[in-house]
Amino acid sequence: MAATTESLPARAKRPVSQRAGRWLSNNLIRIYAVFGFTYLFIPVGYTFVYSFNNSGKSNLNWRGFTTDKWANPCGAPDVCNALSNSLKIGLIATAVATVLGTMIAFALARHRFRGRTVTNLTIFLPMATPEVVLGASLLAFFLNVGVPLGFQTIVIAHIMFCISFVVVTVKARLASLDPRLEQAAMDLYADEWQTFRRITFPLVLPGIVAGALLAFSLSFDDFIITNFNSGDVNTFPKFVWVSSLRGIPAQANVIGSAMFFIALFAVLLGQAVTRRRRA
Amino acid sequence: MTVAQGIGVGERQVAGDQGEPSAPEVSRRGRRLTPYLLLLPGLGWLLLFFIVPIATLFSTSTQTRPPGSEIGVYVQTFRWANYVDSLSEYTTQFGRSFLYAFLATGLALAISYPLAYAIAFKSGRWRNLLLVLVIAPFFTSFLLRTIAWKQILADDAWVADGLRRLHLLSQSGHIINSPTAVVLGITYNFLPFMILPIYASLERVDPRFMEAAGDLYSNGITTFRKVTFPLSMPGVVAGTLLTFIPAAGDYVNSALLGNRNTTMVGNAIDSRFLRVVDYPTAAVLSVTLMAAILLLVGLYIRRSGTEELV
Structure with missing residues (x-):
């Protein structure tokens, strides 16, 4: 090398x-x-x-x-319906997973408690399990309990596999914070809530945003777990998969490319904004 | 440890307002409860929709279909022989999954390490842009990109054409629908998962260590071998895991780029579960795949000495 x-x-x-x-x-x-x-x-x-x-x-x-x-990106039958389902699922799953994951990250980074090892293991295991196993196990569970498959089961599954990634991202950010900043706030008579709201939270926010973006892109692009638990609800990846057997309409490429440019633009814009703020 | 109390909770304020001698007691109990309150919703979700389903899957794996019942009806009979039956039927697919995953992980590491190194040490002011570019392909649906590979590797496309002209591929040879295409597809799919952790740990390497090695008359290669590479090991471990695990369970690449002789465990689980409605066999394969991966991951983590991954 x-x-x-x-x-x-x-x-x-x-x-x-x-x-x-x-x-x-x-x-x-x-x-x-x-x-x-x-x-x-x-x-x-x-x-x-x-x-x-x-x-x-x-x-x-x-x-x-x-x-x-x-x-005419919606020209092909069902493609925009699938896209709108994917966006809705992605937004709901991201919001819930980001809140739950951030809470866990704070508990792990800022508190001592019994059961830390079990907690770490529970966070790590979903990431160490192949998607096909996650999908199959959830489907077995839903069939056993008798939950009808559809929009709600997709959202449940997506929140489940997004939580761990949010925890890891936010925890890394928390670990890299300089503890002296919070100490300084406390020394200046800020109470714990003020310290959290004015110091800790703004400093952790980039980590939370990164975790949320990661969660959204994982959810939006997920096919394997979704395919097990979607019933007859269509998502964009599922649409691509099903139509790949018969021939994919070029509209799918339009949407894939548009997502690429939108995301690229958003990330570059975000970087420009943070750079300006820092300057 | 003073900072560990960084985030405040209501209790303390209440206690402060009361100003009673018993206040610290309340505060301590409140503080002891806080982590559990923070953990409860998230861990509850994982318990209900991850742990319980895995247990369900495990229980499904020993079920059998009672004679004369409808398709899809299974009852628990604790038939452990299900494992023998299903695993002997799918030994090849298991071997293939792990072989492809090993090859893809090795290839991905070979591609990613120099790339991450270049971004971390040789990119100057382009670094942020390059990082964005590493993540950017993620935004195009991975299925669309895999289908693009299907076009690129097709028999009449430029790759196969070029290789034939260079006599690296026989006139009737294929790349598409072959193990090569599947491994290439898997390698490509999980590349950012390999690049980003390696970059993250390279970026954290203090350049003064490398300068010190140089001051002690180490040449570039020795510095890399003895200083930079060992310091980047956490990233290499994380990257190989993040690539190997999804690679071993993948079935999309095999289905789109492979043929009947490239089926992996994932394909078998998918078809047993969703098409054949043979839940116990799918469950046996899933449980075994998960156990095998956890075993390998555990051994690997222990060997590489990186305990704190989460």
């Missing part, structure tokens, strides 16, 4: 051949990174390009350029 360290003081004195080698190994890793990113983005590019495909039922072969599908 070609890897070097930066700013070694001895570097300037080294012979030319060695410096050339260093230059190459420096750039080797950059070249490698370019290839890595290409690998990451080729399928995204394909999805985007094929959203302009003038295709009929199947979108596997190129049939000429058109912007019709972008002008």
Whole structure:
């Protein structure tokens, strides 16, 4: 593995051949990174390009350029119904999982209590269980108890697998906070609630937002668990899966690409805002 | 430990207002209760919709269908032989799942480590943008991206064409519908899960350690081997776990990019449960898959010495 360290003081004195080698190994890793990113983005590019495909039922072969599908993203039957279900499920599951997960993170990071090991294990296990097992076990449970499958069972399942990811994200943020900030607030006669509201919470907020974004993207993109527990309710990934057997309408690519650009824009905007605030 | 009381609770204020000698007692009891109140809703949810379902699944695994009953009706008979029957039927799929997951995890590590290293140490002011780009493919549905691979690796597409021209692929050879395509698809699918933890632990490495190694006449490669890489191990462990676990249970890549001879345990569970309505067999396979993964994860964590993962 070609890897070097930066700013070694001895570097300037080294012979030319060695410096050339260093230059190459420096750039080797950059070249490698370019290839890595290409690998990451080729399928995204394909999805985007094929959203302009003038295709009929199947979108596997190129049939000429058109912007019709972008002008009419709901043109294919059921695609927008599936999308709106996915958005609704994602928003509800994210809201609930973020609240529950943040509470657990605070308990773990800020309190001593019995049963910490059991709690940690209960948080870790859903992440260490393959989705197909999570899906199958929930379906077995719902069948046993007699819960009708549908919108509500999807939401229940999504909250379940999102909680752990929120806990991990928020806990990491809490662990990286400087405890002296809270001590300072207390020294300045803030009571515990004021300290929490004015100091702790604003500082943890980026972690909570990151956890919520993670939860939403996991929920929105989930197929396996949803497929087990959805009954006849359609979600966007389920729509793509079902239609992949018969041929996916290009509208699915339009929605996939649009989600990509919206999310990218939102993340970059968020970064710009935080940078400005810091400046 | 003073900070551990960072977040306040009502009790303390009430106690303060009362100003009675017994107040600290109330406060302490309140404080002892707080963590449990914070944990209750979330852990309750996980208990009801994760632990109980896993127990249900376990109980389903020893059920049998009474003779002459309807499809989908099973009763508990504690038939442990279900495990022998189902596992001997699906040994190949199990082996394949773990083989593909191992290959994909290794490939993902080989791709991700240099990438994470480049982002952490060689990207300068582009670092944040590059990080966003690592997560960005996530936003396009992973099913759509897997279907894109189906197009890219198709027999008449440029990859297969190029390989044929270079005589790396025989004229009648395929990439699509082969184990190669499945492993490539799985590798691709979970790549960000590998890159991000490795990046996170590389970013935390104090550059002064590397400078110190250089001052002690260590060359770049030795510094990497003895200083940087060991310090990034937590990220490598987290990344390999986050890749291996979903990879071993995946069935989407096998279904979309593979053929009849690439089916994994996930495919078997899916078809047994949803199509054949053979719940006990699906349950046996699920329970065994989960147990095998937990065993491997436990051994791996113990060996790598990273206890605190959550």
